Amino acid sequence: MMNNPLPQNFTQCLEYYLINLLAKGYSQATVDLKQQILETFFDWLKIQAIFDLDRVNVSVLDTYLENLRSHRKKLSNLPLAQTTIRTRATTVKIFLRGLYTKGIIESNECEKFELPKAGKALPKSILSIQDVLAIIKQVPTHTIKGIRDRAIIECFYASGIRRNELVNLKLEDFDFSARQIKIVNGKGGHDRFVPIGKTAILWIRKYLRDARPYFAHIGSGHTLFLGNNGKKFLPGALTSLMSKYIKRANLNKFGSCHQYRHAAATHMMDNDADIRHVQEFLGHSSISTTQVYVHISKARLQKVYKKSHPRAD
Template sequence: MKDLITHFIHYLTVERGLAKNTLESYQRDLTAYCTYVREEGFTDINQTTRAQIMGYLMRLQEQGRATATISRNVASIRAFYQFLLREKITDKDPSVNLESPKIEKKLPQVLSVTEVETLLNGPDAHMPAGMRDKAMLELLYATGIRVSELVSLNLADVNLAMGFIKCFGKGSKERIIPLGRLAIENVRGYIERSRPLLKKRGSDEALFLNHHGRRLSRQGFWKIIKKYAQVANSNKEVTPHTLRHSFATHLLENGADLRSVQEMLGHADISTTQIYTHVTKTRLKEVYAKAHPRA
């Protein structure tokens, strides 16, 4: 079964071109599922039944796993069996009609414009690392890109003269996103004055570098944004994704159309973007409740 998972991951990589993080999720979910199946005494994929899958999902539930995690496991298992059926490795699909647990859609945490400004003003732009941090935060809020896309940016992906960046999202899909004046100024300042001091013998192409001169990692940026959230004394849970949510919400609040926001965020389905319309409606209700004398 381990070889079958490897075969499946290779198919997802070559044929579907899925992102690295997605591939790792499939690998992790299916490895755990197959370990459970072996513990139950099944070594042949053709022996597994719906009962084994349900037993595995129940174990995840007993372990206190989140509904989203269980739902993702169902999707991984379903895709795996469909692949095996299509490749004629098995003649049955025990995952047919397997229902995913319903996930309660939570509205994303969003910062107000004032809270964003406080966060973005946290770094000391007189220091090389502070100048880099300021440029990253400004760029993240200006474009709404994911943190994985941010740390993957190369110098060649940034066109400050024309005012845009090029990034590769999920499924290696390329998109072009405009930059605002403040983001351009801070990224240019970082490239001209801070990056040469951080570079040392490190990467020639990576845009954002750590203190070793190598490409900054996702974990590295996570620590950076947590530090500035503490400096800003934010009582909200601030993550790299918080600026992405704030970017989308603030655009819609100021009249941007949903299709344009969808394109900038890199959402394949507009229904994913529509959650931000619910956020803006919620915020409107809050403003009304506070401002109207008879609310």
């Protein structure tokens, strides 16, 4: 068992905290996200010449919050979403609470820190069906890498799965005869089956036949989609790869892997899919999360308006 780290040693405090999260049953993906957020927070603290977690108070967190609000993304120069800001601030607050509970920091004034409102931001720049087709045309499918990249895009759009879910897919998770994928230990630790369309299956078969053997080596294991090094994609590398094709399409829209998930859900709603089915498809634990796609489905709104409003015509 680890001894309590000193509050001046950020690395040891983080390691101690993450080990405790894993022991409590948090998924590796959740732990990895918290680690990324906290490491970014530590980097910011050092810029502020704060090298002791006992010195982090409400005033420090208020300044950090302002920093998050003024931050701009590198690729799009857009501000962070309100939900992202809240997630980062919440992660830091809960981390400090955990250290205080374990007796690592002497006080926890930061418990008084007021978190920003979560907001109800809608997904921005949803890809239309024509946008998805335009992006697909950017993929050089005459190359080995292009075949793989096309298969990944088709899989994302057809199944609506999350980035980490795709990264962790195994060869045995595909049932081609049933046209479905098994998602093992998805968000929240849940397993589920997701249907996948014929076009995606054709491209995944082509990838398995013509491209995967080119990347694969003894260390590849059963990982389905392999990076250039023959290993499982790093999440950041997959994000960069997918955003590259969206940028090439000159759509004036930004995003990466999650864009296809938003698009799949919105297009299903546009075509009168039942919200409960979309919820199951996306793997949402709460239907309130899926409800956002009702609001952004402009086609559905038009249908309902024309059918129900007496002055529609």
